[in-house]
Amino acid sequence: MAVRSVLVTRPAGQGDALCQGINARGFRAQQLPLLVLEPLTELPAAERSRVLALDEFRHIIFISANAVRFGMPVIENFWPQLPLGLNWYAVGDGTARALAAFGVTAQTPGPEMTSEGLLALPGLRNCGGERVLLVKGEGGRDALARELAARGARVETLACYRRVVPALAPGEFAAALARWDIGLIMISSGEGLANMLALLSPEETSNLQNVRLVLPSARVAEAAAAAGFRHCLVAANASDNAMLRALDAWVADTGDE
Structure with a gap:
């Protein structure tokens, strides 16, 4: 599946540099926080x-x-x-x-x-x-x-x-993913993953199983796989550079861009 749009889920005000790196690689970055501080x-x-x-x-x-x-x-x-x-x-x-x-x-x-x-x-x-x-x-x-x-x-x-958890109405998170044609989601913590799952109905989660996830550790990737996500990319850590390196490695492996 060709990925054009990437979702950054860092807390508000903390995702701009990551979005710049994503856009510089030819993708379209969107932001929707999965954590409110x-x-x-x-x-x-x-x-x-x-x-x-x-x-x-x-x-x-x-x-x-x-x-x-x-x-x-x-x-x-x-x-x-x-x-x-x-x-x-x-x-x-x-x-x-x-x-x-x-x-x-x-x-x-x-x-x-x-x-x-x-x-x-x-x-x-x-x-x-x-x-x-x-x-x-x-x-x-x-x-x-x-x-x-x-x-x-x-x-x-x-x-x-x-x-x-962000105050989103039922179905709002899934609707945003569809509207932006999100093919890859960058999640920075296990709690961010848990919040995403809380914002999705079981049917919405099932519909997203082919979406790629970039995750900060093998532990969080295991939790995502247990929730039914089939394409989990593990970054070295949660930093912007590590997330972008994971994206680069995936592009190099698949030829997707």
Whole structure:
């Protein structure tokens, strides 16, 4: 199936660079977010106390650029001068760049922009007895926290935003895909995939089984395949460059353009 139009599903305001890369390759990029991000207007007492005790932590881990976007203003509200002696970590280069804008230099796992990549970093291999703060959104995977706890770390979280399903009427998402003649959808997270499935009826999902999906990991691709999608392209991670490389590799393999 020849693909002309590609759907980018990043949160509003975060997909422009990816769309530019898609358009530069001769496709038509469209945007329809599968995640809506909302700040938490009031911190629960437990999480407020964690921010106040930031200088007592050894490791501060940001699991996304959105965690930086929403979390660093919260931290700076309590700590206009950040405490010294902390080890800062970012799940990927984009998250590290976001932290750099706040004057923070973070360690990253390189190409493997995942929880597993973070866990392989030297500073987190032997963290028994040390306090670790995960800055994140509400919910999400807990594999990172579980493994750090298994290593003996004292793991606590700072949830500073929530992710919600876009407010679309029944059938609206499928209608947009048909209207734009979407042949390939780029999905950046497992939660984005889950939201897409929630926005589609079983019949609509069945009708989309021949649509290609570009997904950020084998884990998310397995979930897509279990939902009935037959053409899952696995990117190295969720970054723009990785998504575009997956598109390039698919074009090279199939000759589609």
